[in-house]
Amino acid sequence: SQTIHQWPATLVQPVGSPLSLECTVEGTSNPNLYWYRQAAGRGLQLLFYSVGIGQISSEVPQNLSASRPQDRQFILSSKKLLLSDSGFYLCAWSRDEAYEQYFGPGTRLTVT
Amino acid sequence: SQQGEEDPQALSIQEGENATMNCSYKTSINNLQWYRQNSGRGLVHLILIRSNEREKHSGRLRVTLDTSKKSSSLLITASRAADTASYFCAPSGYNQGGKLIFGQGTELSVKP
Numbered sequence: 370s371q372t373i374h375q376w377p378a379t380l381v382q383p384v385g386s387p388l389s390l391e392c393t394v395e396g397t398s399n400p401n402l403y404w405y406r407q408a409a410g411r412g413l414q415l416l417f418y419s420v421g422i423g424q425i426s427s428e429v430p431q432n433l434s435a436s437r438p439q440d441r442q443f444i445l446s447s448k449k450l451l452l453s454d455s456g457f458y459l460c461a462w463s464r465d466e467a468y469e470q471y472f473g474p475g476t477r478l479t480v481t
Numbered sequence: 482s483q484q485g486e487e488d489p490q491a492l493s494i495q496e497g498e499n500a501t502m503n504c505s506y507k508t509s510i511n512n513l514q515w516y517r518q519n520s521g522r523g524l525v526h527l528i529l530i531r532s533n534e535r536e537k538h539s540g541r542l543r544v545t546l547d548t549s550k551k552s553s554s555l556l557i558t559a560s561r562a563a564d565t566a567s568y569f570c571a572p573s574g575y576n577q578g579g580k581l582i583f584g585q586g587t588e589l590s591v592k593p
Contacts, residue, residue, distance in 0.1 A: 412584050
């Protein structure tokens with residue numbers, strides 16, 4: 370069966386510090402991968418998606434970036450965090466665009 | 482935009498009652514998906530309905546799709562306190578990498 374992991378579960382970082390969130394998927398190959406952010410009490414905002422290694426599509430201009438160094442690994446990064454980067458970050462995967470997405474447990478980021 | 486817009490924003494019912502949530506979208510879709518999110522957790526996929534389907538069932542869940550009206554509804558029958566969560570619809574277009582644009586969701590509260 371397939372599983373998706375995210376870490377860390379919670380993170381408190383000062384403004385201006387770097388960020389690296391990792392997402393890995395097990396039990397499938399060549400998945401589509403997605404990063405979402407959810408502000409408190411709001412819906413999900415799609416940040417990046419990837420249909421293959423090295424293929425990253427950005428949905429929202431911001432100081433975040435994403436990389437997919439391996440087939441089942443998706444990394445969200447920032448060189449300098451802003452207060453507005455606080456939120457709940459969710460990674461998801463799907464078999465391809467015609468199928469449902471499976472979400473990880475999320476990382477709660479607080480920028481202070 | 483493929484964003485789904487849920488209605489109502491909040492719904493409060495008693496255990497045993499039925500809950501109906503609606504979703505509207507603006508452009509043609511490949512499929513439409515419904516997800517549930519318990520507070521502070523990742524999203525859980527409920528049902529995917531394809532553009533050529535009109536109705537789909539899963540346990541106590543019933544989803545309808547009317548592509549002519551660009552709308553969908555989620556019915557939860559005989560609700561339970563454990564159904565308390567936020568519910569999101571997500572239309573998915575063709576050739577877009579499966580990306581989902583979520584709305585703000587419907588916050589359902591089921592009182593025992």
